[in-house]
Amino acid sequence: MKRQKRDRLERARARGYQAGLSGRSKEGCPYQSMDARGYWLGGWRDALDDRTIGLMAK
Template identity: 55%
Template sequence: MKRHKRDMSSRAYDRGYQAGVSGRSLDDCPHANEDHRQHWVSGWREGRVDQWDGLTGVSGVHKMRVS
């Protein structure tokens, strides 16, 4: 069975979340498209909040999406 690609907005959010949890800067956003950038920044913000709350590593596993 072929795997379908997720839409770019979802991927941008997921990548932004990963960047936020790992402590990367907001300036590291790779998207020029405003819609994708907005999703990336939203994910980044949630990732930063989770990092500040200590939900990194094993304690943040429940936040990961299974695809």
């Protein structure tokens, strides 16, 4: 059971990362549960950081 939960949360993080890379707003988070929402937002924030680093390198 723990593995299934971790996989679901990692999937939420990956989807948040993709949303952040594409420039979507954090208000577009599709998750309602606090755990999944937190992972999604974490991925979204990581993507924003990566975009900023990428823009500064150009």
